[in-house]
Amino acid sequence: xxxxxxxxxxxxxxxxxxxxxxxxxxxxxTGLARFVQHPKRETIYPVHFGWALFLxxxxxxxxxxxxxxxRVDVITFEFYAYILAYIILLFFLSTLLFPDRLDEYKGxxxxxxxxxxxxxxxxxxxxxxDVFDSVLKGWDHFWSLSEEYMLQQxxxxxxxxxxxxxxxxxxxLMFVAGALxxxxxxxxxxxxxMA
Numbered sequence: 001x002x003x004x005x006x007x008x009x010x011x012x013x014x015x016x017x018x019x020x021x022x023x024x025x026x027x028x029x030t031g032l033a034r035f036v037q038h039p040k041r042e043t044i045y046p047v048h049f050g051w052a053l054f055l056x057x058x059x060x061x062x063x064x065x066x067x068x069x070x071r072v073d074v075i076t077f078e079f080y081a082y083i084l085a086y087i088i089l090l091f092f093l094s095t096l097l098f099p100d101r102l103d104e105y106k107g108x109x110x111x112x113x114x115x116x117x118x119x120x121x122x123x124x125x126x127x128x129x130d131v132f133d134s135v136l137k138g139w140d141h142f143w144s145l146s147e148e149y150m151l152q153q154x155x156x157x158x159x160x161x162x163x164x165x166x167x168x169x170x171x172x173l174m175f176v177a178g179a180l181x182x183x184x185x186x187x188x189x190x191x192x193x194m195a
Contacts, residue, residue: 013080014066020087021063024094028056031098045109047169050176051119052097054183058126059090061187079136086129093122117164124160127153145190152182 032052034042066083096119097112105111112119131153134142159175166172 013075013083017066017083017087018063020084020091021059024059024087024091025056027091027094027098028052028059031094032056034098043107043109045107045112047172047176048097048108048112050173050180051112051123054176054180055090055093055097057180057183057187059094061183062087062090082132082136086126086133089122089126089129093119093126096122113167116167120160120164124157124164127157127160152186156182 032049035044035049096115099111102108102111105114131150134145134149156179159179163172163175
């Protein structure tokens, strides 16, 4: 009986997370499609574009690794609220990358640099949320991620905080390029099979 109740709650949580995650993915895909739809009007800013790709990959990966919720014995409202806050944070970042209108800006570079502190501040929060999300799935799961995970999250968090205050384009390009590479390698090494 308890296993049936747990699976019902797990399914309910997965459905809600799926809805909000889908909104984030749709926002990112729609935003990225703008570059194809209006190539003369929508000029690509590599830093913005890189973070859009990173966030798309991260959000897809987030949905994939939430299967680990099945390992949580008891899903409390607090746990549920935490997962929702994490997803809402990802959705907010998606809408921050692709606003409804850019009328008051010269393009995505002007927009992104004007929202730099917001974006990187929220991104730092995402990396912090991820660590607590891993702990909530159980200490066995957390420790299975190895020291590499904590080093990666600490580096991402620190660089995101630093990026809030640095204006040099090369720094931001290297950060997003490195983040994309690390994320792709991490996913392929640790989450290529749902288990």
